[in-house]
Amino acid sequence: MSENIERRRFLKGIGAASLIMGPMGCTSVKEDSNNANKPHYVMVFDQNKCTGCGECKQACNAANNLPEGVSKCLMEHQSGGVEGQACPHCGKEECNCERKFVRVSCQQCKNAPCVTVCPTGAAHKDPETGIVTMDDSKCAGCKYCIGACPYNARFINENTDVADNCDFCLTSKLAKGELPACVQQCKYDALVFGDSNDPNSYVNKLLAVKDSVRMKPQFGTEPSLRYIPVVKLGV
């Protein structure tokens, strides 16, 4: 008998809880539909097409007036021979390793740790585009964002003494309606940029047919930079 009563009370509790929890769940659905019209800019790096020419980096430095020796993006040479250099994979001057490069730059995270930890709100998401960028006039140079970034993709800009990151040329090229400088410069179509919330955009179509990965997915930062890796079976 008593078991039955317990069960009835339990069911009542479930009913009451669902009445309370139900509407709470609905609020997040509403939020999502509000965001649907906002752009989500993504960049795709295709490792199959990148030759490591480095012109993207030069274009970036020119577009963003960066001081000597400082970059917002780097090319990491991972394997394969380049004249006069040892292969980073096997260590030999001449080898048959495939040439592989990878882009190192701000991953434009959806859950950006730098934005969360920044004490002044200098590292923030541009309200229009959702791109992670800097308000130089607020940055105190505490370097919290640099320590918090799981990708080590932030740095101190020696011209301004404040932190900086790749922001898809938000204030330089995008403001004029152009593509980011690196994307414009790439001769091999290894970089693609666009709005993934736009069903007709080229990035959207590309990501639909290509397998792409995000860097260090275990951090749950949800980067907007996607990578199409060289994948060969049986190696």
Place this chain on the structure above:
Amino acid sequence: MDGSMEFTMGLSEGVAWPWPIAVYLFLAGISGGALVVALAIRFFKGQTANTPLYKAAALISFVTISLGMLCLVLDLTNPLFFWRILVFYNFTSVMSLGVIALCAYIPLTAVLCLYAFEDEIKAIPALSILLPVIKLLKPIRRPLEILTLILAVSVCAYTGFLISALIRFPLINTAVLPALFIASGVSAGAAASKMVSVLVFKEDIHSSELKLLHGAEWPIMIAEILFIVMIAMSLATGNEGAQSAFAAFTSGVWANLFWVGVVGVGFLGPILVNFFTGKTFSHSAKAFYLSGVCVISGMMCLRLFILYAGQTYAI
């Protein structure tokens, strides 16, 4: 597919937060810890007079937190930008919350100094300008002291939360870190105020207050050891990144600092001095200062180890 691609380079070189931050964490820990013990004893014993321990703690907390602020400001890429942290706030940032706590805590440590040194201030004519301030603040002494105690614990804890938010570093990104920083801050703060109260304010080494503190130190030290073991075990048994960070305890220059500085000097030092020497030595002033210095140096080594080894063994 995830994980099929990786990069190992970064855009900034070396550690983001170098030694001045470790010194700041150390000074803030001592500042908060000293006030925690002095105010806890004051409330526990229902004291109303300015005891030597209270004076020592008030002085230490004000001086150390001021020096700590100097470290923080000088570590900024451009120290002239420090005002921006005071003007702009972001409530998801631990640092911003810490700034709010410090903005209340630092003036309160100064107020506690005014309370503690009322007689001394009265004796010096040049400082008579402070007397009306003391008179004004006197009626709210108890509520201010309670507030200071809460903020002192917060300052100790916040230094732990501040760096445990850095998800790239498995050794630092642990839930136990704030607790470890409170425990080590309290033990070092207690050691510092004990020594200053005897050295400057002529407290008797065997007074009832100091006896109480001597007794409380061992459980705090055991808690500290336990927290460090927890961090080490969670790394040793954790995922790949955590296991590679466990090397911080076993190899390299930072492992030496840990075993010699933290374990040897910080933990074994006071134990040896107090339990494995003759009774005449362990009750002497020499042993008292020696074990106090050991505890404080051990704590400085712990902060250096956590900050440097933590940032070195990144994922």
